[in-house]
Amino acid sequence: MKNHTPLSEINVGQTAIIQNVRASELKVKLMERGLIKGKTLQLLYRAPFGDPIAFDVEGYVLSLRLDEAMLIDVEIKTEDGL
Amino acid sequence: MKIALLGNPNTGKSSVFNMLTGLRQNVGNFPGVTVDKKTGKLPSKTENHDIIDFPGTYSIYPRSKDEQVVYTSLMDPQNANYPDINIVVVDAANLERNLLLFTQIYDLQRPTIMVLNMVDLAKRRNKKINISALQELFPEAEIVETNARVRLGKQRILDAISRLKARAGHSFLSDSKIAEIDDVAAQEEETEARFKKIASLTDLETEKKQLVSRSKKLDKILVHPFFGYLIFAAILIVIFQFIYAFAALPMDMIDTGFASIAAWLREVMPMGILSDLVTQGIVPGIGGIVIFIPQIALLFFFIAILEETGYLSRVVFIMDRLMRPLGLNGKSVVPLLSSVACAIPGVMSARTISDWKERMITIMVAPLMSCSARIPVYTLLIALVIPSETVFGIFNVQGLVLFGLYALGTISALLVALVFKWLLKTREKGFLMLEMPSYKPPQWGNVGLVVWEKIKVFVWDAGKIILAISIILWVLATYGPGDKMELAANEVRQNGIAQNLPQSEIDRDVASAELENSFIGIMGRTIEPVIEPLGYDWKIGISLITSFAAREVFVGSMATIYAVQDDGNRNVPLIEKMRDEKRDNGAVVYSLAAGASLMVFYVFAMQCMATLAVVKRETKSWKWPILQVVYMGVLAYLASWITFILLS
Numbered sequence: 001m002k003n004h005t006p007l008s009e010i011n012v013g014q015t016a017i018i019q020n021v022r023a024s025e026l027k028v029k030l031m032e033r034g035l036i037k038g039k040t041l042q043l044l045y046r047a048p049f050g051d052p053i054a055f056d057v058e059g060y061v062l063s064l065r066l067d068e069a070m071l072i073d074v075e076i077k078t079e080d081g082l
Numbered sequence: 083m084k085i086a087l088l089g090n091p092n093t094g095k096s097s098v099f100n101m102l103t104g105l106r107q108n109v110g111n112f113p114g115v116t117v118d119k120k121t122g123k124l125p126s127k128t129e130n131h132d133i134i135d136f137p138g139t140y141s142i143y144p145r146s147k148d149e150q151v152v153y154t155s156l157m158d159p160q161n162a163n164y165p166d167i168n169i170v171v172v173d174a175a176n177l178e179r180n181l182l183l184f185t186q187i188y189d190l191q192r193p194t195i196m197v198l199n200m201v202d203l204a205k206r207r208n209k210k211i212n213i214s215a216l217q218e219l220f221p222e223a224e225i226v227e228t229n230a231r232v233r234l235g236k237q238r239i240l241d242a243i244s245r246l247k248a249r250a251g252h253s254f255l256s257d258s259k260i261a262e263i264d265d266v267a268a269q270e271e272e273t274e275a276r277f278k279k280i281a282s283l284t285d286l287e288t289e290k291k292q293l294v295s296r297s298k299k300l301d302k303i304l305v306h307p308f309f310g311y312l313i314f315a316a317i318l319i320v321i322f323q324f325i326y327a328f329a330a331l332p333m334d335m336i337d338t339g340f341a342s343i344a345a346w347l348r349e350v351m352p353m354g355i356l357s358d359l360v361t362q363g364i365v366p367g368i369g370g371i372v373i374f375i376p377q378i379a380l381l382f383f384f385i386a387i388l389e390e391t392g393y394l395s396r397v398v399f400i401m402d403r404l405m406r407p408l409g410l411n412g413k414s415v416v417p418l419l420s421s422v423a424c425a426i427p428g429v430m431s432a433r434t435i436s437d438w439k440e441r442m443i444t445i446m447v448a449p450l451m452s453c454s455a456r457i458p459v460y461t462l463l464i465a466l467v468i469p470s471e472t473v474f475g476i477f478n479v480q481g482l483v484l485f486g487l488y489a490l491g492t493i494s495a496l497l498v499a500l501v502f503k504w505l506l507k508t509r510e511k512g513f514l515m516l517e518m519p520s521y522k523p524p525q526w527g528n529v530g531l532v533v534w535e536k537i538k539v540f541v542w543d544a545g546k547i548i549l550a551i552s553i554i555l556w557v558l559a560t561y562g563p564g565d566k567m568e569l570a571a572n573e574v575r576q577n578g579i580a581q582n583l584p585q586s587e588i589d590r591d592v593a594s595a596e597l598e599n600s601f602i603g604i605m606g607r608t609i610e611p612v613i614e615p616l617g618y619d620w621k622i623g624i625s626l627i628t629s630f631a632a633r634e635v636f637v638g639s640m641a642t643i644y645a646v647q648d649d650g651n652r653n654v655p656l657i658e659k660m661r662d663e664k665r666d667n668g669a670v671v672y673s674l675a676a677g678a679s680l681m682v683f684y685v686f687a688m689q690c691m692a693t694l695a696v697v698k699r700e701t702k703s704w705k706w707p708i709l710q711v712v713y714m715g716v717l718a719y720l721a722s723w724i725t726f727i728l729l730s
Contacts, residue, residue, distance in 0.1 A: 028269050029513065032143075033515060036281075045305055048307035048310065049404075052402055054399060061518040068513055
């Protein structure tokens with residue numbers, strides 16, 4: 001699992017692929033919103049003070065608080081800017 | 083026949099509901115939860131169809147108590163809301179994610195319709211959905227394409243309903259059952275299995291999804307750390323300007339309109355207790371309900387536009403981090419700011435906060451924000467005890483005090499929120515997980531229906547309580563024990579005639595004597611020892627009790643007690659009379675300390691029965707409004723007491 005980063009730590013503009021949604025009481029809710037293994041997402045922006053963050057998950061924009069984004073492990077794919 | 087309307091948030095579900103039902107909508111309750119149940123009638127020649135608009139969810143598994151209504155209604159055939167037909171609205175532009183909820187509902191083996199909405203948007207994103215492949219996948223479902231934003235597809239849905247047949251047992255996920263409501267592990271497993279199968283279907287959409295680029299440019303500015311807040315502040319200023327500019331005129335018209343209705347009825351009705359009840363109790367009571375409609379309508383008009391365009395979710399996004407330490411949510415911002423105009427729409431707009439604890443805290447602190455009804459009280463008292471001087475070259479002391487009162491209310495609201503955050507216990511963890519829909523022009527039909535629904539809820543649900551309380555207050559202010567009132571009034575009248583006073587002055591003196599000797603007058607005198615430490619006398623006590631109806635009543639009551647002519651907004655005779663008021667020992671009643679103490683009292687005290695009625699309506703319990711009266715009353719008492727001690 002060397003390439004795995006929590007979603008909360010990627011940079012604006014980076015594209016990443018979801019590897020794992022960590023076990024927690026929020027897991028089902030995250031999955032229901034389309035955050036499942038293999039999906040591509042791109043961080044669009046961070047709110048002022050860095051939290052929450054908003055990203056594109058294959059066609060729609062979802063915002064998560066950092067402690068929710070922490071539950072998602074991703075693999076960073078590219079360093080593309082917006 | 084009962085029809086359930088289901089779907090993910092932001093699929094245009096409410097547009098579909100509005101398209102199908104128009105104005106034939108009703109708001110009711112789901113038992114045991116605070117979410118509203120919106121029902122409507124479908125136009126049908128042959129059958130009576132009731133359609134229930136369920137809250138938008140991503141799956142049928144609930145996270146909060148309020149979301150349970152979907153699960154319990156759909157799963158239990160004994161449930162009063164158990165539907166005969168399920169209609170699932172699916173966002174064509176986000177088919178894959180939307181299919182989770184649809185497949186769960188399809189597998190319940192009830193007749194099911196898929197409403198593929200926003201097909202135009204999907205096309206603009208180069209997506210074409212393969213309807214025949216979808217139909218093959220769900221052979222027992224009716225699939226219709228709609229574009230509810232432009233009211234396209236109503237007839238198709240009605241036709242689909244009439245085509246529906248009983249299910250023959252086909253399932254999307256053959257070996258899976260819907261998990262128990264509290265079995266989270268099984269829910270995860272089931273969700274995963276469904277998504278796995280959905281992901282394996284490659285022939286549903288021709289064009290593979292690409293990352294959205296629309297809305298991004300706008301968002302760069304609207305969620306910007308500096309310009310984002312600046313733009314939000316500018317939008318708020320514009321909204322409040324509109325409300326102050328446009329609400330005043332209809333409110334004045336309602337005020338004078340109801341006064342003339344009462345005057346007319348007094349003439350045509352035979353004199354007596356019934357005429358008094360109607361003209362002084364019921365008609366002004368109804369007027370006291372109707373007077374709120376302009377502010378409620380205007381605020382929800384603007385809130386609905388912000389919501390429809392998609393901007394509201396950006397506000398939530400930039401405010402969430404700031405509100406979270408206080409136990410609030412980014413969604414608390416709109417209710418709290420609305421409360422600066424009026425706490426009623428503020429409390430009502432808290433309904434969008436899905437987390438129970440965050441919603442309760444927001445509702446509990448919203449009335450601490452200084453609303454427009456406090457302005458007449460503030461301005462009267464400021465003119466009375468605060469000198470109109472300039473300090474530091476530019477600041478008027480009176481203006482500074484007014485600003486200070488608003489700041490005191492706001493800061494207290496935030497601090498009290500913090501206290502409730504510690505006090506309120508909940509098993510659910512608050513979360514955001516907010517979808518940020520792409521920007522689109524508002525749909526005026528939806529905006530209009532939101533305004534209409536909010537007015538209806540306020541007038542019918544809260545109005546009953548407001549009317550009841552205002553009649554009770556009227557009885558207490560109009561009647562007194564035994565013939566005490568009559569004797570006092572006669573004495574004043576004889577004196578006036580003996581002194582050759584003009585009739586209008588005698589009338590005012592009589593009204594003053596009557597109020598002093600009414601039940602409320604006696605209550606005001608009774609509480610004098612309690613409010614004396616705050617610097618108040620029994621006359622203020624009377625006005626405190628009467629202004630429970632609404633804060634601005636304080637001014638009118640004072641005018642009655644001091645038997646002065648009400649000259650509208652300026653209150654010059656009243657201020658002069660109050661300034662001359664002396665205690666038995668010769669000291670002025672309205673000293674700086676007493677005046678400031680009274681202002682502080684009005685910052686904190688829950689002097690508004692209409693807000694209480696709305697809190698009862700929104701929390702579906704008397705517990706919360708009563709708690710609110712008590713805690714705000716205690717705060718008001720303590721803060722005024724401290725103010726009085728510090729300043730005297």
